[in-house]
Amino acid sequence: MAAQNTFLTEEMRQRAIGIEAESLVLEVEKGHIRRFAEAIDDPNPQSSDEVMARKSPNGGIVAPPTFLRAARVERPELPFDLPFTRTLDGGSEWEYFEPIRAGDIITAKARISDIIERSGRLGPMIITTIDHTYSNQLNEVVATQRTTYIRY
Amino acid sequence: MAGQVYWEDVEEGLEIRELVKTPSTRQLVQWAGASGDFYEIHYDKDFAQGTGLEDVIVHGALKNAFLGQLVTDWMGERGILKKLSCQYRGMDVADDTLICKGTVTRKYVEDSRHMVDCRIWIENGKGERTTPGSATVILPSQSR
Numbered sequence: 387m388a389a390q391n392t393f394l395t396e397e398m399r400q401r402a403i404g405i406e407a408e409s410l411v412l413e414v415e416k417g418h419i420r421r422f423a424e425a426i427d428d429p430n431p432q433s434s435d436e437v438m439a440r441k442s443p444n445g446g447i448v449a450p451p452t453f454l455r456a457a458r459v460e461r462p463e464l465p466f467d468l469p470f471t472r473t474l475d476g477g478s479e480w481e482y483f484e485p486i487r488a489g490d491i492i493t494a495k496a497r498i499s500d501i502i503e504r505s506g507r508l509g510p511m512i513i514t515t516i517d518h519t520y521s522n523q524l525n526e527v528v529a530t531q532r533t534t535y536i537r538y
Numbered sequence: 539m540a541g542q543v544y545w546e547d548v549e550e551g552l553e554i555r556e557l558v559k560t561p562s563t564r565q566l567v568q569w570a571g572a573s574g575d576f577y578e579i580h581y582d583k584d585f586a587q588g589t590g591l592e593d594v595i596v597h598g599a600l601k602n603a604f605l606g607q608l609v610t611d612w613m614g615e616r617g618i619l620k621k622l623s624c625q626y627r628g629m630d631v632a633d634d635t636l637i638c639k640g641t642v643t644r645k646y647v648e649d650s651r652h653m654v655d656c657r658i659w660i661e662n663g664k665g666e667r668t669t670p671g672s673a674t675v676i677l678p679s680q681s682r
Contacts, residue, residue, distance in 0.1 A: 452606050
């Protein structure tokens with residue numbers, strides 16, 4: 387497979403894998419959770435109704451499942467240039483460990499875990515896999531997210 | 539919302555209550571603000587068409603969020619979402635009707651937790667499955 391690569395050598399792959407973006411911190415505000423739920427048009431009282439949320443098993447307002455993308459951690463930068471200008475978001479895989487609560491202080495990290503070259507419908511493309519880790523102020527990992535990012 | 543679903547109520551092959559969304563440009567702007575993704579292809583038609591798109595397109599992340607709501611609506615307040623994934627295989631334009639659907643693919647007990655795996659997806663107005671994915675939830679059990 388590597389022998390057929392035109393834009394990405396094995397040496398480049400090895401240089402890219404493991405690169406991390408600068409971590410950043412998101413303070414989870416109740417109003418932001420509510421606005422996020424409103425933008426989805428998700429009426430779930432667990433994200434918007436303090437009284438109902440208090441009575442629920444979570445015991446308070448919690449964020450909708452994909453809220454942490456609002457942390458907008460930067461993609462780790464590749465240590466080389468590639469001759470592609472167009473990009474696509476390929477998808478997202480979330481795993482959850484703890485609820486995300488109003489008041490949480492979340493540290494978001496992102497690291498390149500893989501990079502490959504493929505040829506597809508759009509011609510040659512570079513697919514980067516990025517692993518995000520989100521931890522709260524108790525140093526608990528609340529969620530992980532694996533995203534794929536396509537350059538073509 | 540309907541009543542709480544229990545693990546015992548679920549069979550493999552069961553269809554999840556579908557969720558219908560028709561995201562307008564206004565909703566895409568709202569999402570841009572809430573998520574912080576202000577890429578113009580999602581709300582500026584001239585910009586979108588300048589990049590070769592037919593119209594403004596729905597954020598992949600918003601479709602991911604719709605699928606999250608599909609699952610959290612279904613599992614109820616005592617359900618726990620463990621995994622949620624989707625792939626952005628096709629673009630969807632604003633004002634199209636997006637139907638979020640799912641079926642139960644596996645039901646099992648792991649570490650004494652009552653688990654269910656689902657296949658989930660979004661189907662657009664043309665009937666195309668643009669956003670396939672999967673989810674794993676823990677449901678409450680009536681046995682305890």
